[in-house]
Amino acid sequence: MLKLMGFVSGRLQSYKDVWSKSLSVTLFFITSLIFFPLIYHFSIALQPSKIQASNGLVSIKHSDFSSRNTLALAGEWAFYWQQLLDPEQIKSTKVSPSFVQANGGWQSQSNKQSYQAIGYATYHLDLSLQTNSNNLALQIPAIESAYKVFVNSDLMATGGQVSDIESSARPNYHTTIVKIPDGLTHFSITLQVSNYHSSWGGLWKPIVLGDIHALHTLQRDKVALSMFILGTLLITVVHSLIQYFLRPKDNIPLVFACLCILLFLREFTVEHMSFILSTLTGGFVLITKLNFFSYYAGFPVGLYFFHLCYPKEFHRKFCILMYSICTLFSIFVLVFPTRYFGGSVVIFQLLAVVIMFYIFQRTWLAMKNNRRGAGVMLLGSIIAFGFVFNDILNMNNLISTGRFFSLGVIGFIVCQSFVTNGRFDNYIDKNAALTEKLKERNADLELLSGLLETKVEQRTQQLQKANKELKALANNDPLTKAYNRHGIQQYIMAAFERYRRTQEPFSILILDYDHFKQINDNYGHDVGDLVLMTGADLIKQTMREQDKLARWGGEEFLVLLPGTDLEGALSIGQKLKDKISAKPIGQPLGITVTVTIGVAQIQPAESFDKLFKRADDALYKGKQAGRNQICH
Incomplete structure (x- = not known):
């Protein structure tokens, strides 16, 4: 009983x-x-839309502003190297300016001419507005490393001390919002910059034009996000130190607390938070050193945290080597002047990638070895390092997505907290669990067997479902449900393999909507998306079963036609073109759209890049011939 x-x-x-x-x-x-x-x-x-200036001029319509009423002034600004000119001097000077991009600094590789980081210069941009400049303002980002901003002839803001002599220059991070006088339809922005203290000179991010209330809201939201991140990190530090106090023999919570402190310092020194330290003596140097130190020291501390969690999977000698190298970088930041930090960043980014991949591989091995919490830790590291990769690419102007690492920190903390709390809960309940298992050993074994089978089945089903979803996300365009570039690659490779073995020909169509930008501008992006979706459905209805459709980018689609020569491809392309132009899209607006199609058939010993280029050249020829064409 x-x-x-x-x-x-x-x-x-x-x-x-x-x-x-x-x-x-x-x-x-x-x-x-x-x-x-x-x-x-x-x-x-929070990312403002961009407008590209050309030759130091930009014309702005009301429709250019995003829904947040903000607009980044990117593109080519007039540039006077080794000259500090005020607006009146620019009007009278006979020296022709060069033109540089308004982001990435004046030594950016995107400029036609590269300049040294150390020096001084003047940026200038003339703006023309469609309506009066009522309630408009400029958001001035952190500029390396001292600046003066003029609107027309009026000095509106300064940061540090601008000078053509190094001894009299003084750096400072000073992000601010400058109100533009009301009633202007034409005005100019003149920016004097000197840099003797940083590895990057000039505008690192574009100046943002927008409604003054929208700019203040934008700044407030960024600060709010940082305060949320800082609060999360601070709570995590306190929680980890409490755990270390309760179990001082376990160093994992202490190391994680140190990592969170370094992340706290890095978040504390981002651009929109620099106003807290910029008022201190040597604020520029302090902010820069803290920012770089937290970055360089964060990776070895993070590696040590994983090393402690899974000591059998991480190689001690390799970890010590990484600790030593990162320590040298950290000491370099503390000892050397800030102007020499730029070269170290490029080297350390490569080192950071090596450390991240090593952590991925070792944590994956720990998960395969069924180490406690390894799967959750792997998920957390993927989240955090994914955002690190984004920030590295964004820092090097390879992408323009913005800075997202702070969001990755939250994901990592959640995963780590789950593992750590699970470990401590396990310690607390261990004696009670052992006693209960001794009393009901046979019953528990039977129950455990049933639960394990259920959990394995559930996790297997979840994994199968997740794999299907990940495959769909990786291979398909979410808007049109057609393949994306990655998804169609397997069919392209199969077509090339058949051609190599049997000489069976195949062709491709490159299809591009005509005047698609006008559709977006006139009717909005929702209608533009509807056009793409409807057009993709029409193409799928017209294609044969063996044909494959992929969205190649924007409004451009690729159709792979296996077993089809040029004549057959032209016939299919004509059907597609007629099918799309015959049906008004976007009811009840009734937009008639047309497409231009480039066609190419595979030739002997030809790569896909060459095949695609011939089709793309044919598409360009059709565009030049008046659009609504099919060419080969």
């Missing part, structure tokens, strides 16, 4: 545990769904 009661009690407890975990998972996903809009707001929505 007692054995039966114990068995029933064990069953009830197991059902309660399953219910508790299911409820926790459900609440976690509900919280995540609430958090996603915040991620979008603080990452994507």
Whole structure:
């Protein structure tokens, strides 16, 4: 009887545990769904739209502004190297300016001419507005490393002390918002910059033009995000130190607390938070050194954290080598002047990539070896390092997505906290669990077997579902449901293989919508998306079963035609062109759209790049011939 009661009690407890975990998972996903809009707001929505200046001139329409009423003034600004000119001197000077991009500094590789980081110069941009400049302002970013901003002839803002003599120059980070006088339809922006203290000179990010309230809101939101990150890091530090106090023999919480402190310093020194330290003596140097030190020291501390978590998977000698190299970089930052930091960044970024891949590989091995929490830790490192890669690419102007690492920190902390708390909960409940297992050993073994089978089946199903979803995300365009570039590669390779073995020909069509930008400008991007979706559906209806459709980029699509020569490809292309132009798209607007198609058939010993270029050249020829054409 007692054995039966114990068995029933064990069953009830197991059902309660399953219910508790299911409820926790459900609440976690509900919280995540609430958090996603915040991620979008603080990452994507905060990025202003861009307008490209040309030869120091830009004309701005009201429609150029994004929904946030902000516009980054990118493109070519007039540039006077080794000259500090005020607006009146620019009007009277006979010296022709060069033109540089308004981001990446004046030594950026995107400029036609590269300049040394150390020096001084003047940027100038003439703006023409469609309407009066009522309630407009400029958001001045952190400029390396001292500046003066003029609107027309009026000095509007300064940062540090601008000078053509190094001894009298004084650097300072001073981000600010400058109000533009109301009623202007034409005005100029003149920016005097001197740099003797940084490895990058000039404008690193574009100046942003927009409604003054929108700019203040933008600044407020960025500060709010940083305060949220700082608060999260501070709470995590306190929580980790409490865990270390309770179990001083376990160094993992202490190391994680140190890592969070370094992340706290890095977030504390980002551009929109620099006003806190910029008022101090040597604020520029302090901010720069803290920013670089937290970056260089963060990677070895992070590696040491993983090393402590999974010592059997991480190689001690390799880790010591990485610790030593990163320590040298950290000492370099503390000892040397800030103007020499630039070269070290490029080298350290390569080192950081090596460390990140090593952590991925070792944590993956720990997961395969069934180490406690390794799967969750791998997920957290993927989240954090994914955003690190984004920031590295963004820092080098390879992408323009913005700085997202702060969001990755939250994901990593959540995963790490799950593992750490699980470890400590396990310690606390260990004695009670052992006692319970001794009392009901046979019943527990039977129950454990059933639960393990259930969990394995559930996790297998979840993994299969996740793999299907990941494959769809990786291979398909989310808007048109056609293949993306990655998804169609397997079919292109198969067509090349058949051609190599049997000489079976195949062709490709490059299809591009005519005047698509006008559709977006006149009707909005929602209608533009509808045009792309409807057009893709029409193409799928017209294609043969063996043909494959991929969205190649923007409004450009690629159709792979296996077993089809040039004559057959032209016939299919004509059907596609007629099908799309015959049906008005975007009801009830009734937009008639046309497409231009370039056609090419594979030739002997030809690569896909050459095949694609011939089709693309044919497409260009069709565009030049008046559009709504099919050419080969």
